[in-house]
Amino acid sequence: MILPRIVEWLARALAIVGGIVLGVIIVLTVVSVTGRALIWAGFGPILGDFEIVEALTGFAVFCFLPYCQLMRGHAILDVFTNMMGPTVVRAIDAFAEIVAAIVLALIAWRLTHGFVDKFRNGETSFIVQFPMWWAYAACLLPAYVSVATAILTSARGVKAALSGRDLLPEHHGME
Template sequence: MTLSKIVIWLARALAILGGIVLVAVTVMTVASITGRVFIRLGLGPVPGDFELVQAGVGFAIFAFLPWCQLNRGHASVDIVTSFFPARANRIIDVIAEVLMTVVLGLIAWQLYYGMRDKLAYSETSFILQYPVWWIYAACLLAAIGAVIVSVYMTFVRIGELRDGAPAETPGQGAVH
């Protein structure tokens, strides 16, 4: 299996996992709201629903980052750069990829320290009392996936700059 296939698989797997978590959070939210509506019939809200939404959405955001990075899905401003020559745009792309890699690395680093802190102090959620470090660990794993994809894409952009032509990367369907 080539490196590009591994990176694509990693990004896709994390995005699918993030989507599954987001669907589960949505279903749980609907069940909780429905339970509140029918409280007179003996139903009720899902205990700790807001805690589960926070945890699930937080993880989903980090899980979607690798796929977004792979597909150049981040916001870009092309008003000025559309007038630049192709080489200048490739240089800007390399700089943007390097900066994104640095930012994602810093985020992963801080998630690691946050997770260690939550683990050391045995912090738990207010209602469900689950260890908060679990969520930090899940987000950290997804953030590490984003760093891996971002490093790979930095080398792809450097190759584009060197070769003078866009690389064949998966899912380059994002329109900016």
């Protein structure tokens, strides 16, 4: 099926974009802090650096969510499930995947409302004065790819629970 491949490709591509954005955040922070340290030499911080870092960090987090969902990288607590059989564990995993899909859909829905609200009221950042809706708009695609990924992993989880075969990757979260 082509749709799961597209969703998986998007999840991976967004994770790469998120990593690049984190690199930009690092460079921006280093340059700004170095500028602050060299004020005596006529340099200074990047104007509104914290606003830019805040917006880029939010975007990076949303970029990592689909891949994290795809790879089951969310933190888990398996103290109780270690004592259960694979059938019960598959059922619990399927339920958790469904709950994650619902939560991610709620986040995407509210992010969309936030975007519309910021777009309509014209709110801007304090120092740089960039429209706040830009940050919300940037996060919309990754948020909806997260939802699509969660639906995909939910379907795989339910299929695994019903078939008795492991169809999801091993947990990669902090245990």
